[in-house]
Amino acid sequence: MPAVPHQSEFKAEFKTGNIYSFLADCQRQTLDQPQVVSLIFPLPAIAPWAVLQALGQRHQRHFYYDDVLRQQSVVAIDVAVEQIAQGPDRFVQAQRFIDFWLSHSIPSQPSFLSKQPRFFCSATFFESPTANSQFEPIHIFLPRLQVVTEADKSTAVFNYFLDETTVLEQIAADIDRTLDELLKLEKTRLPADRSSSASANYRIVKDIDTFQTTVQAILTLIQQQLLHKAVIADVLEVVAATPFNLPTSLQTLRQKHPDCCIFSVGNGQGQAFVGASPERLLSIADGRLRTDALAGSAARSDDPGEDALLAQRLLQSKKERYEHRLVVEFITRQLRSLGLIPKFNAAPSLLQLSQIQHLHTPIYAYLPSTTQPLQILDKLHPTPAVAGVPREVAYQLIRQYETCDRELYAAPLGWIDAQGNSEFIVGIRSALVDGCWARLYAGAGIVAGSEPGRELSEIRLKLQTLLAALV
Ligand SMILES: C=C(O[C@@H]1C=C(C(=O)O)C=C[C@H]1O)C(=O)O
Incomplete structure (x- = not known):
């Protein structure tokens, strides 16, 4: 011992x-x-x-x-x-x-x-x-x-x-x-507020380009009833004047996103995948599981009246509620297929982040000791919050239309201990960083009623929020 x-x-x-x-x-x-x-x-x-x-x-x-x-x-x-x-x-x-x-x-x-x-x-x-x-x-x-x-x-x-x-x-x-x-x-703390890690001096080497056209193409397929939902992402690539300093970026992400999980995965070859995710795919503590359905988005406003209106509209929007419901239905069906009994509220609540707000349904279940975290993950990844319905059709469209490989974007990352306690988030609001170069990812769910211009604004908002924390 x-x-x-x-x-x-x-x-x-x-x-x-x-x-x-x-x-x-x-x-x-x-x-x-x-x-x-x-x-x-x-x-x-x-x-x-x-x-x-x-x-x-x-x-x-x-x-x-x-x-x-x-x-x-x-x-x-x-x-x-x-x-x-x-x-x-x-x-x-x-x-x-x-x-x-x-x-x-x-x-x-x-x-x-x-x-x-x-x-x-x-x-x-x-x-x-x-x-x-x-x-x-x-x-x-x-x-x-x-x-x-x-x-x-x-x-x-x-x-x-x-x-x-x-x-x-x-x-x-x-x-x-x-x-x-x-x-x-313990004694050498980093300065409390360093708002930028790389030089604020950066240039965009790849901007969002085909996103609106892609959304339009997906909408046509939805009208033809070939699918219900697809989550399509695009990327922004930047080159900064000096290399990104990962620890500083992580500290800044924490300050700007206190309601998210800040993560970084280094592949041992110089590349790191970093971000601030609001989406918990799996959280297991003492035999109790929690997973989040998170889908349906609106911007936030500095003006409290306007912000409340945006929230109200989001909660009442048929289109956003439908986009969200597809995720809840998928997760609960998958949990039931493992013999679990999911518990959740009938109506979604709001998850309000610093720049964006989402429809949110936490889903709970008790786990028998024989159910292992990775078994659940296998059933849950990817949810329609990041893929689509039907999943196979969404896969095809992602492969066909997205301009870059997703790699760890929108995929699970986390840990498991010897008692089966576990935490996994979905790697969204994320970037692949390599020296002075970074590729930032953002996606949006497309369903009947989506408007290409609005979806573009949503991913621009997500990318800008991330960029502001990285450079
Ligand atoms: C795919 C992303 O986010 C997902 C898509 C959302 C939406 O379309 O409303 C909301 C939350 C996430 O499930 C992303 O941020 O890249």
């Missing part, structure tokens, strides 16, 4: 060389079976972007997930064990990976259960890669370092692959160095 030091004893424990002797004990347990060992250290609260700033490296994977409202963040850096999969059973393969490593991990102390290692997972919108994909159809990993921050405290978890050949001195030195860095961070 690991000797997990309490915070007051932290440094003393660490210096006594307990880590090395604990690792040596673990190595003896590995026998002929490779194992993963996790070491857990309580720390003073550290801002997640500061961890990424200090310890993140371009050539290492990272995963950043900052749930601002709940005051819960997690940063994962580098890989202990990982799996890549593709095809129709990609989620099943990812679940097998989790099951395998859970049965090959040396347990930590029960009092730290809730802070145990998490598996981090990102999937692309489509199940197969294209020629230029920068991200794998599914990537799941147990990180070498995970730092969870909740309210006023942080916890560092180190995970290592261990077999009889592992050099323990290297691991002990790695932990020593990393903890030193983490302890320094």
Whole structure:
């Protein structure tokens, strides 16, 4: 069993060389079976972007997930064990990976259960890669370092692959160095308000061009009753004068979108997928599931009267309500197919974000212990909030009309722990960032009654909001 030091004893424990002797004990347990060992250290609260700033490296994977409202963040850096999969059973393969490593991990102390290692997972919108994909159809990993921050405290978890050949001195030195860095961070905070990360001096290298024509083409197909809904996206590409500073962008996104989940997924090759998503695909805590139907949008106004009018119109709009209902119907049907009993309100409520508002229906269900998070994700992704109805027709149209590969846009990203607790959001309001270059994505649901000009305004609004946080 690991000797997990309490915070007051932290440094003393660490210096006594307990880590090395604990690792040596673990190595003896590995026998002929490779194992993963996790070491857990309580720390003073550290801002997640500061961890990424200090310890993140371009050539290492990272995963950043900052749930601002709940005051819960997690940063994962580098890989202990990982799996890549593709095809129709990609989620099943990812679940097998989790099951395998859970049965090959040396347990930590029960009092730290809730802070145990998490598996981090990102999937692309489509199940197969294209020629230029920068991200794998599914990537799941147990990180070498995970730092969870909740309210006023942080916890560092180190995970290592261990077999009889592992050099323990290297691991002990790695932990020593990393903890030193983490302890320094508590004092070195980034400036509270930095409104831009890259130079505000940027140029647009690809603007939205064919969007209105595409919407018109989709509307014709809807009139011909070939489909009910398709969500079509377009992109804006910019080149800034200086490289984007990811930690600063994440901090700015947090300030501007306190009601969203701020995320970044680094592929270990220099590209990162970042954003501020309002859409929770799956949240499982203590056997209870919550998922969000989020579809139907209106702008917001600085004028309170005008803002209330926009909200009222959104709530009463037949077209927006229909667009939303398709999502609720899909999600509840999929949950029922898993034997779950979804609970939700008959009428949607409003989710009001800083620049945009949406129709919103939170959907709840109790989960039997046999239902696994990735099984649910497999059933839910993609919902008609980001794809369409029927799904196959929407897929065809997305492939035919969208000008860029979606990659991680509109796809699930999140984490799962050993108890089956899990958080996944849909990667919308997002951008692919690579040095000075960024591609920003935004989409809108097209149904009967959609107007090309209004849909264009909606995606422009989404893109502008994101751009303002990035540059
Ligand atoms: C597809 C996006 O957002 C989705 C589309 C919405 C709509 O069309 O009303 C609203 C919320 C999201 O489900 C996006 O922001 O890119």
